[in-house]
Amino acid sequence: MARIAGVDIPNDKRLEIALTYIFGIGPARSKAILDGTALNPDMHARELTDDDVIKIRDFIDKHYIVEGDLRREVRQNIGRLIEINCYRGQRHRRNLPVHGQRTRTNARQKRGARKTVAGKRRAGKK
Numbered sequence: 001m002a003r004i005a006g007v008d009i010p011n012d013k014r015l016e017i018a019l020t021y022i023f024g025i026g027p028a029r030s031k032a033i034l035d036g037t038a039l040n041p042d043m044h045a046r047e048l049t050d051d052d053v054i055k056i057r058d059f060i061d062k063h064y065i066v067e068g069d070l071r072r073e074v075r076q077n078i079g080r081l082i083e084i085n086c087y088r089g090q091r092h093r094r095n096l097p098v099h100g101q102r103t104r105t106n107a108r109q110k111r112g113a114r115k116t117v118a119g120k121r122r123a124g125k126k
Contacts, residue, residue, distance in 0.1 A: 023070060
């Protein structure tokens with residue numbers, strides 16, 4: 001397994017897909033990286049030579065923020081929003097959706113499992 005940006009790239013995947021296992025690299029960036037390093041996107045990760053891995057590693061380090069640095073930056077941005085007490089920061093603090101989604105129903109992913117509340121039944125049903 002090739003190790004790029006602290007992540008083991010899966011050998012059995014095509015290179016274009018394998019690079020997306022790195023946090024901060026999606027399909028579009030993966031294609032851009034392979035274009036910039038002149039590598040074949042249909043090649044499997046197990047076929048990479050050490051020189052190819054070094055080429056990819058250098059290109060990513062030079063052009064993109066990925067993995068730990070990106071996670072830290074995102075966490076700091078959210079912390080800043082919470083600290084300045086803006087609307088988005090309040091939504092993060094209360095663990096509610098930030099981007100205007102409805103919360104009367106749904107929003108289960110963000111709010112977690114349902115919590116049963118006593119006496120909260122519709123008046124029309126018996």
